[in-house]
Amino acid sequence: MNNYFNMNETVFDVTERYPETIRYLAGKGFTPLTNPVMRKLMGKKITLEKAFLSKKLDIDLCERELVEIIEQNASSGLAHIDLSLKVKSDNPLEPDDGKKTVRIEGVLPCPIRIPLLESFEAFYAxxxxxxxxxxxxxxxxxxxxxxxxxxxxxxxxxxxxxGKKENLPDVLLSAGFELFFDKKLMGSFIENKEFHC
Structure with missing residues (x-):
């Protein structure tokens, strides 16, 4: 038993909460988990325990290794990066300490997301x-x-x-580009030169 997950939870639920576990599971033979669609389809149907049993893996060892990965991720110097996007002040761009918040938001395909975040976090630390x-x-x-x-x-x-540019992140990443051409969405901000591609 650990403080992060239960072995009877689905693979999908655990990997959603702790994306850093995806690479580990893929290395144990669950390579379809690197595909977001397969992870959703397959991961929702099987618990961690049953997944490890299906590959004849030592459940206790795998649990310990997953906990280690989660704890390493939590303590790898990333405390300096606020992942929450929550601030104490009422104005999200003006936190209490007077510093401006540079917001980087968006979506990334799963195979790119984990390596990119790991590289970014290592660089930032x-x-x-x-x-x-x-x-x-x-x-x-x-x-x-x-x-x-x-x-x-x-x-x-x-x-x-x-319709308010102050609600938009400073940097927006998307897995597709249609959002940026829709005149009712990002297209209007781009047309008014309030946002640049």
Whole structure:
């Protein structure tokens, strides 16, 4: 038993909560999990325990290794990056400490998402370590929310439908490009030169 997941939970639920576990599971022979559609289809039908049993793997060992991966991800110096996009102030662009928030949001295809986030987090942790004094003087912070493309872009569409450029992230990543040509969504911001591709 651990504090992160239950072995009777579905593979999909655990990988949704802890995307860093996808690469580990793929390495154990569950390669279809790297495909978002297959992960949703296959992962919702099988528990972690049954998945490991199907490959004749040591369940206790696999559980310990998954916990280690989750804990390494949580303690890999990423405490410097606020992943929540939640701020204490009423105005999401003006947190209490007066620093502007640079928001990076969007969706990425699952096979790209994990390696990109791992590289970004490693770079950011190293950058913080080598430029700590300089960063303390900066008047901004970086926050990001990069979700799996298989979850859809409804939340981005909702932001664009408000018609207010301040609701949009500073950097928007999408797995497709149709969002940017729709005049009722991002197209209007691009046309008015309030957002650039």
């Amino acid at each position: 190293d950058y913080i370590e080598t430029h700590q004094e300089e960063l303390e003087k900066r008047n901004y912070r970086i926050r990001y929310d990069l979700r799996s493309a298989n979850l859809g872009i409804d939340w981005i569409i909702d932001l664009a439908r408000t």
